[in-house]
Amino acid sequence: MKKYNIAILGASGAVGQEMIKILEEYQIPVGTLLPLASARSAGSVIRFNGQDIEIKEATEDSFEGMDFVLGAVKNAMSKKFAPAIVRAGAVYIDNSSAFRMDPEVPLVVPEINGEDAFANKGIIANPNCSTIITLMAVAAISKISPIKAMVACTYQAVSGAGQDGLYELENQMKALAEGKAVERKVFPHQIANNVIPFIGSMTDNDYTDEEMKMQNEGRRIMHLPELKVNCTCVRVPVMRSHSIAVTVYTENPVSVDDANKAIAAFEGCRLIDDYEGRCYPTPLDTSDQDLVWVGRVRKDLIADNGLVLWCCGDQIRKGAASNAVQILKKLIER
């Protein structure tokens, strides 16, 4: 069986560490695993398939001999290393947003537009976490009748801000429980016992860049260039699963029954219509696994062609690391 040499660019972060865990869990046939990070994290050790592997400092010479590079670094680092990765002949699956809107770069959720990955020219972009989870929930409905528009309100976990986001919520909760002063570095306000309706940075139309990803990335992934999405992105004090309340407007009306059947049959989704006597998932239910759970599917009360639903998915897994490894899996299985 062919084995693949795989580098993890950003191996010390929350997503990078999860990628390594998922490579092992999915039993990807790995030859060499090369964990890379900035000089600051180089030297520390990760565990993979029973072996300790030292994290090396990423340089432009790191990628020779690699078949794939999984990227879990910020945009600037991603842009810096992408040319060297492509030159080395590896396929770069990038979790940053650096290349997501590049028409030469496929933007892929394997269950939705997995075939797009095969057209890559060396780089494949992994979509935004909330976008992946939302689209997983609605993709089955779009097969019945194409989606024209969505209103999406997110309830985003702190893991979206990486390991530091996780620490910050944990520390703030501890401080509150002990009656101590709450400190913050990562989020612009206290996040424990609070919600923050602003993620990312402001754009010209008064939406944040995070909010615009749902429409912009959604259009590319769903092959719906006219898709319109009004999105509100909100950080909530939850560790690692994002939730999204979505109103979906389709070309023709879709019944709740048909939508439920399609969601239940869609790979990577789990329909929650009677789970432990309830009709909805919560973020805690979906922590640390890959499925996107979808529930509360009901008719919109405004328009005949509308459906309303609720979905939850693990931000670090399906929202980031698992989706990237699933793209890799799709490529090696062809």
Added chain:
Amino acid sequence: MKKYNIAILGASGAVGQEMIKILEEYQIPVGTLLPLASARSAGSVIRFNGQDIEIKEATEDSFEGMDFVLGAVKNAMSKKFAPAIVRAGAVYIDNSSAFRMDPEVPLVVPEINGEDAFANKGIIANPNCSTIITLMAVAAISKISPIKAMVACTYQAVSGAGQDGLYELENQMKALAEGKAVERKVFPHQIANNVIPFIGSMTDNDYTDEEMKMQNEGRRIMHLPELKVNCTCVRVPVMRSHSIAVTVYTENPVSVDDANKAIAAFEGCRLIDDYEGRCYPTPLDTSDQDLVWVGRVRKDLIADNGLVLWCCGDQIRKGAASNAVQILKKLIER
């Protein structure tokens, strides 16, 4: 100056206690203050204007001589005592949902439809907390062009479940911080580090009764009998302020500038377009005060006649106790 005898029905709960605090804060001219509760809470003592007053057990004979009764009890208790209150000649301002849809009973947010209160026949209903806060945020826009429809996603504080809800979140956060097992009684799932997309009970159309209040009560308060609202109510781990992400569709397009000006000028609202360098409120900002803070007003990306906004308001105050006392104030000031 005329003084008014005022009974608080449900004086031991979170909303009842806040009503007493607000009567004092608003300097309502109170003659006798009569705190009432169930037999279980009778005998305990509340503090009002520097005096200790014992809570008495509520009976049908409790209301003689009262001018007003502020109700902060559940529907069954409210229905039980309402006839006795009206017989005693008092005006009953009821925070339960027992009478909200009764066409004989005005349903009032003073800043929006305060005049309706004068048509009461002895009972005035205080609206649902999320409904009050949402409508406060959009009422100014509806004056520019009537609102036809709304999509509302709520981020509701645990105080909506009363004092026990507050204790439950506090205890769960403490348990998590100490690495102990999380216990729950009030909410159907762990609420610390989680969100729960189901509040109230299921109705025939797959919305919860809590979700339908936004449309049903909104129609009465706004005098918009055709208003359509698709609502998703979600409990979040926040102590006492509700937040709502709202998309508003008006008869004619309204500009962001016009909407912002109208909101800024609307009594009871505070526009957040540049507050400490940010364009949004958080629930912590609005805790323990009456104003509804509104921010992030922007054009909908789906339809020309749509606006999107974010609002926060204290659930116990403007969402319940303050609104009730403001109705009382309106009646005595006429």
